[in-house]
Amino acid sequence: MLRFKPHQLIYRAGAQVEHVYTIYSGWAVCAVTFPDGRRQILSFLLPGDPLPFEALLADDLPLQFSVRALNDLTVCAFKATDMRDIVASNETQLRHLRRSLLRIMGQMNRRLADLGQRRAIGRIAQLILELEARLRERGMIESDSFEFPPRQDDLSAALGLTPAHVNRTLVALRRRRIIELAQGRLLILDRSALQQIATDE
Secondary structure (H helix, E strand, C coil), rough: CCCECCCCEEECCCCCCEEEEEEECHHHHEEEECCCEEEEEEEEECCCCCHHHHHCCCCCCCCEEEEEECCEEEEEECCCCCCHHHHHCCCHHHHHHHHHHHHHHHHHHHHHHHHHHHCCHHHHHHHHHHHHHHHHHHHCCECCCCEECCCCCHHHHHHHHHHHHHHHHHHHHHCCCCEEECCCCCEEHHHHHHHHHHHCC
């Protein structure tokens, strides 16, 4: 087991990946950072996710993004070459890899559509539901409540919004009794309303 502190750099953009990590606990983010310090979060990595997923597909491509721990992160480490050999030699693993790749592509397509056309409240609702669904698949939901470590600046970097706009939107969702968010946990109070916002806004 390896441990990383919150915001600790795991992989720098341009790195050649020698090890694949599987997240045991905690969250991480893949992000592109611009010379002036701005960043775009491409994805949130949750317990059970390989880190980085791209290392399972090719051994000669440098990473196009950096990877950082979002909160206290514990991972299991495997040699990337060993993981690729295991996947390539097992049809079940190959099917799982293809399904995972299609899921990631679907999430990226939805995020692109959100950034291009959806209002702030719809973007945030979509992201909450996406993360909740992924955590639910892994048995990490407790009565519609789940760990939610992203800060407002993380959400703004993922959704193309200013931190102030994210704050106003979260306040609106709380005032409408759709979600509760406190001490790093999020509780969905009105799922139908959140789904309606994610669809219509």
